[in-house]
Every structure is written in structure tokens, then in C-alpha cells.
Amino acid sequence: MSDFSLKDLQRRMDGALEALAREFMGLRTGRASTSLLEDINVNAYGGVVPLKQVAGVSVPEPRLLSVQVWDQGVTKSVEKAINESGLGLNPQTEGTVIRVRIPELNEERRAELTKVAGKYAEQARVAIRNVRRDGLEHLKKSEKDGDISQDEMHRESDQVQKLTDEHIKKVDDALASKEEEIMQV
Known part of the structure; x- marks a missing residue:
């Protein structure tokens, strides 16, 4: 896989994070925005x-x-x-x-909103994993076609997995932050 492809995967994963941030902005937290x-x-x-x-x-x-x-x-x-x-x-x-x-949120509504935030986060994780899958499929095809060696394929796969792990952690951090914001009285 060329550098461009790894950058492309990162761009697509960043896009999933941006979409998550937009979804989170629409969730009412009891604070004006x-x-x-x-x-x-x-x-x-x-x-x-x-x-x-x-x-x-x-x-x-x-x-x-x-x-x-x-x-x-x-x-x-x-x-x-x-x-x-x-x-x-x-x-x-x-x-x-x-x-x-902006009215105060009751406890029940706060719990509902945290569930919705969790669903948005899971959608972002799935999107990131789909990007990873596309990248790994591309690597396997390149190896099968003889464009890259098996060692290169493993090295690139590790980079794709590392990129995926970083983005999943960012999603988890964003979710934790949003849940804390929602539950804040």
C-alpha cells in the first residue's frame, strides 16, 4: 500500500470522527448551544x-x-x-x-440521551472498522497480485490496525466526554 492509501484511510477515519462530532452537537445537554x-x-x-x-x-x-x-x-x-x-x-x-x-433535563431524559450518544459512537466505530477492512482487503489484493511482499503486507497491516486503534480511542474519549456533559446537573 502506498503512503497515499494510508493517508486516504486516515482521511476517511477522520471523516467518521467529524460526523460523530456533528451528531453530538445536536444532542441537547441542558446547556445552550x-x-x-x-x-x-x-x-x-x-x-x-x-x-x-x-x-x-x-x-x-x-x-x-x-x-x-x-x-x-x-x-x-x-x-x-x-x-x-x-x-x-x-x-x-x-x-x-x-x-x-433551555429547560433542565430530568434523569430519565439524561439516560435516554446517553444511550443515543452511545449509538452515535457505535456507528462511528463501525465506520472506522469498515475503512480498516477496505484497507486490509486492498493490502491482501496487492500481495496476491505480487505488488508487495508478504513482509510489506504485514507491516502495512500493522500500521492500518494502529491507525484504527487510535481512531477508536478518539471515539471512546469523545463519548466519555459527551456522557459526562449530559449527566452534569
Whole structure:
């Protein structure tokens, strides 16, 4: 396997970590975060547009999001989109500013969220293992075709496994950190 292929495997594994980080950002932890509203779409201007195209979101307090709508005509649509987002949030409108209080999480909801975080982490681990499998298959094929020696194949396989172990550890660390954040009262 050439260096490029090992770099390609690393890039793909890093992609799985980035996807996990995005998934974790969407999990509500009882703390305000602008990423909480990132995936909300608003019916405005005759179509569906992302919230960030019609408003700015800020965090003035640890448990409060402030949504500054740029066009007063879409304020009601933004409020409705936040209400119907399934996040359990109750927006309150004051002119073109929508305030969204982040409610405390109860113990049951915290346990649910840690399970969801665990599922996201497992999906990332599976993605990383699939990249490893692709890399090892490529190595075996290269050895079978006579492109590399058996010793080279074993050496490269060890590097692929080492890369996989590093990425799996990063997933486990990210999960532990997210679980701690969720369970924090």
C-alpha cells in the first residue's frame, strides 16, 4: 500500500470522527448551544430555508438562546419552526428577537440521551472498522497480485490496525466526554 492509501484511510477515519462530532452537537445537554438550532429549516420566501439564512443565533446566558430574525415578516415562521423541531423548546417572541430557554433535563431524559450518544459512537466505530477492512482487503489484493511482499503486507497491516486503534480511542474519549456533559446537573 502506498503512503497515499494510508493517508486516504486516515482521511476517511477522520471523516467518521467529524460526523460523530456533528451528531453530538445536536444532542441537547441542558446547556445552550447555537448548534442546537443548526438543523432547523424555516418556511420563508416561498420555500424552505435553513434558520441561519434568516436569523442569527447567539447564547447570551448558559440556558438561553437568542434568535435575531433579520426580516420581521418571517419571525412567526421561525418561531413555528423552533416549536415544531421536536427539541422540546418553547420560543418566546419579542419583536424580531426570539428567546429560547433551555429547560433542565430530568434523569430519565439524561439516560435516554446517553444511550443515543452511545449509538452515535457505535456507528462511528463501525465506520472506522469498515475503512480498516477496505484497507486490509486492498493490502491482501496487492500481495496476491505480487505488488508487495508478504513482509510489506504485514507491516502495512500493522500500521492500518494502529491507525484504527487510535481512531477508536478518539471515539471512546469523545463519548466519555459527551456522557459526562449530559449527566452534569
